[in-house]
Amino acid sequence: MVELKISNLSASVEGKKIxxxxxxxxxxGEIHALMGPNGAGKSTLGNVLIGHPNYxxxxxSIILDGKDLTDKTPEERARAGLFLAFQSPISIxxxxxxxxxxxxxxxxxxxDKVTVTEFxxxxxxxxxxxxLDESFMSRSVNDGFSGGERKRFEILQxxxxxPKIVVLDEIDSGLDVDALxxxxxxxIKYHSKEVGFLIITHYQRILKNIDPDFVHILVDGKVVRNGDKNLALKIEEEGYDWIKE
Structure with missing residues (x-):
């Protein structure tokens, strides 16, 4: 069974522990939502999971299907089945x-020996x-794309x-209602028993379209609350101040 185990993970960037x-x-088969205020470390977690060299x-440890990825390269993590949709995708x-x-x-x-035509x-x-229009096939990666187009291209990837484990970092930002x-x-179409999702989001916007099985609240680099979609609804109504108290 597909399983990503993030255990007691600590990380820093530029000497600052996040x-x-x-x-x-x-x-x-599970959909997890990771929520938290700005600066809590949500995007840092995504970058650490994928092996960003600045972190x-x-x-x-980071273990996927029994394989320790903690010290592996981004390429090795991708081959193991880990995927991150970036909050701010770069152009190439x-x-x-x-x-x-x-x-x-x-x-x-x-x-997979799929032919070029089939692919x-x-x-x-x-x-x-x-x-997205078919003309995007001949365009350079994210070059001249709007924010929403970049996010849709992440989902296309x-x-x-x-991948086996999909980490979506604020995939809803920059999307209008129709694009969302x-x-x-x-x-939802890609979700199956063979795929797990970790959706990183600041608000509940994307979660109005996708029901999470589990919701985790990250504050100051630590998970301080765990619950179900009702926890996300409470955050939507009351914000994060009640957690910080």
Missing amino acids: LKGVDIDVKG VIEGG PGVKISSFLRTAYKQLHPE FNRVKEHLKLVG MAILK RLVAEEI
Whole structure:
């Protein structure tokens, strides 16, 4: 069974300790929401999970399906099945989306002998599902994209690259109501017993479209509350001050 175990994870950036012992288990079939005020360490957790070189793990472990990824490279983590949709996706001028996706897929799924035509037909299908035109195939990665287009392209990557554990860092920011609906539909469609989700969000916006099984509240680098979707609703109504008290 798919399982990501984040155990007592501590990490720093530029010498400042941000995560202070985070424990979260995400199993296949589960949708977890990680919420918290600005500066709590939510995006730091996403970057640490994917192996961003600016973040230093000071303790704890990241284990996916029994494999310790704590000291592994981002490429090794991706091959193990870990995926992060970035809060602020970067542009890569000169690298076409078609080439980017094809190369990434071949690296992650070398056993799949899908033909070029079949693969690009698959990409075109998912482009429509996230509300992007087929012309994006020939555009450079995120180059000249709006904020919403960048977020939809992150979801396209998820659908095409087929990870086991999906970490979505504020995927709802920058999306209008219609785009948010399309993104939520694609997330729900990809969700299965073989895939676990960790949705990092500041507000409950995305959670109005997707019901989480578990909700975790991160404050000052620590998970201080665990609950179900009712916890997210309380945050929506009362904010975070009651937790800080």
